[in-house]
Amino acid sequence: MNLLYIGAGFVGACSAAVSADSGHETLVFEIDPKKVESLNSGDRAAIEAWIYEDGLVELLERNRDRIRFTNDSVEMTNFVNSADAVFLCLPTPEKAGALGSTDLTYYYQALESLGANLVKRNNGEQTKRVVIVNKSTVPIDQIDQTAKRLTAAGVKNFGVVSNPEFLVEGKAIENSLHPDRVVVGAETEEDFVVMRNVYRRFYDSANVKYIEVNPYEAAAGKLLANFTLFSRIVTTYAVLGRTSEKFPHLSYEALRSVIASDPRIGSWGLYDSLFSGGSCFIKDAASLAFQFDGAGHNPELVRQILAENNNQLELFFDRAQNEAGFDWRGKNLTVLGAAFKQDTNDIRNSGSILFIEKALAAGAEKVTIFDPAASGMCEWYFNPEKKPEYARVKIVASIAEALTDSQVLLLGTDWAMFRSSAEEIIKTVTPPYLIMDGRRLLAARFGELSAAGFDIISVGSPFIAGKK
Numbered sequence: 001m002n003l004l005y006i007g008a009g010f011v012g013a014c015s016a017a018v019s020a021d022s023g024h025e026t027l028v029f030e031i032d033p034k035k036v037e038s039l040n041s042g043d044r045a046a047i048e049a050w051i052y053e054d055g056l057v058e059l060l061e062r063n064r065d066r067i068r069f070t071n072d073s074v075e076m077t078n079f080v081n082s083a084d085a086v087f088l089c090l091p092t093p094e095k096a097g098a099l100g101s102t103d104l105t106y107y108y109q110a111l112e113s114l115g116a117n118l119v120k121r122n123n124g125e126q127t128k129r130v131v132i133v134n135k136s137t138v139p140i141d142q143i144d145q146t147a148k149r150l151t152a153a154g155v156k157n158f159g160v161v162s163n164p165e166f167l168v169e170g171k172a173i174e175n176s177l178h179p180d181r182v183v184v185g186a187e188t189e190e191d192f193v194v195m196r197n198v199y200r201r202f203y204d205s206a207n208v209k210y211i212e213v214n215p216y217e218a219a220a221g222k223l224l225a226n227f228t229l230f231s232r233i234v235t236t237y238a239v240l241g242r243t244s245e246k247f248p249h250l251s252y253e254a255l256r257s258v259i260a261s262d263p264r265i266g267s268w269g270l271y272d273s274l275f276s277g278g279s280c281f282i283k284d285a286a287s288l289a290f291q292f293d294g295a296g297h298n299p300e301l302v303r304q305i306l307a308e309n310n311n312q313l314e315l316f317f318d319r320a321q322n323e324a325g326f327d328w329r330g331k332n333l334t335v336l337g338a339a340f341k342q343d344t345n346d347i348r349n350s351g352s353i354l355f356i357e358k359a360l361a362a363g364a365e366k367v368t369i370f371d372p373a374a375s376g377m378c379e380w381y382f383n384p385e386k387k388p389e390y391a392r393v394k395i396v397a398s399i400a401e402a403l404t405d406s407q408v409l410l411l412g413t414d415w416a417m418f419r420s421s422a423e424e425i426i427k428t429v430t431p432p433y434l435i436m437d438g439r440r441l442l443a444a445r446f447g448e449l450s451a452a453g454f455d456i457i458s459v460g461s462p463f464i465a466g467k468k
């Protein structure tokens with residue numbers, strides 16, 4: 001089949017690579033020329049500077065003959081002539097200050113230029129049927145707007161399908177090659193057939209749940225799945241985490257193993273952290289609340305989950321002053337991990353970044369960050385032209401360098417390598433020193449570290465004062 005993807009973000013690039021690997025001719029249209037050049041280059045460093053996903057480089061290399069990235073609209077126009085399906089993989093962020101309303105600017109811009117190309121296909125005769133597939137997370141009734149706009153642009157002989165993406169960042173390729181489910185929402189059998197052919201390797205697989213529903217159910221299902229996961233994580237912070245912080249004699253890990261031993265509960269979502277970030281959960285919960293509001297249903301419970309996630313970060317940050325008497329003014333902060341979670345370079349809604357903003361506002365003199373994958377993203381984010389205080393932020397290339405000359409440490413991302421950073425800490429810095437463990441990465445070493453004089457504030461533990 002001939003498949004066009006619009007947008008080369010995590011979702012677009014990774015699912016296009018998997019489509020090429022499934023034997024389809026795949027073109028990815030992306031407006032950013034630098035990104036196009038990097039993704040076509042075959043060069044690991046250039047590709048990973050944009051999208052750091054395990055296995056992506058290898059998959060692109062293996063399918064070199066079947067996948068291309070372009071920002072050339074003529075190439076796109078030519079490809080559209082024979083395209084069986086067009087996948088829309090555009091960012092759909094939350095509108096600033098609009099309580100969860102989705103900003104569809106990028107989506108509509110892309111749709112407009114797609115429409116202008118689709119009407120010209122087959123010398124304007126539009127003889128080949130094409131399926132437009134929503135992969136971006138969109139409001140429940142988005143399909144109606146998409147179809148209306150394409151019809152108004154004169155596009156004929158098309159169907160609109162909702163095919164939400166369920167991949168997890170950091171495991172995007174693994175998840176796309178071995179999904180647990182594929183959800184396709186279509187209105188006609190004809191469109192279901194096209195999608196079965198796109199996903200033949202999964203449709204035929206005994207290990208993949210291939211779910212066919214209507215397009216509204218597919219879109220709503222994605223929002224609800226994300227809300228269910230998000231509320232579980234946030235409840236974990238607010239109830240399990242708080243219990244082990246507030247009552248003596250309780251270890252977070254012991255409580256978690258008791259709870260997770262019930263197979264109905266399982267272990268996913270029971271990891272304590274300073275904040276649940278990324279580009280999906282927060283935006284999707286806000287969108288759900290906004291849509292509840294519009295439908296006349298009280299969105300309070302959904303908004304409460306969002307508020308509790310923010311509260312988690314506030315409480316954690318404030319514990320430095322409230323429990324350790326720590327004054328941020330003039331202090332140097334070391335940050336291990338800037339990505340919103342391990343195995344990605346994505347720093348969107350990262351707890352570490354939000355924590356750094358707070359430390360700077362509270363008067364921290366200097367912030368030194370080490371992250372094994374997100375240095376480039378941090379350089380871009382902490383550009384002093386955006387805010388003068390970003391000149392106080394430095395990005396370095398090793399744990400030891402980051403620890404040098406600081407009085408407080410934040411462990412902000414759950415990169416596996418930080419679990420063994422206790423030796424480095426003991427070797428490099430001298431107490432009095434405050435360790436703020438936002439991921440419980442050093443939980444097994446808290447006794448040893450406090451005996452060596454380190455004060456410790458960790459999510460899921462009461463304050464541990466260092467031996468004086």
Ligand code: UGA
Pocket residue numbers: 137165166167168169170226229233268269270271272273274275276277278279280281340341342
């Ligand atoms: C999430 C969902 O897990 C995917 O199923 C969904 O497809 C995706 O959003 C999306 O909508 O595209 P992702 O944003 O990649 O995936 O990240 P998660 O692994 O779910 O983690 C989200 C945040 O919660 C991270 O900051 C993570 O560190 C935190 N988290 C996760 C915890 O604090 N505790 C946990 O137990 C799990």
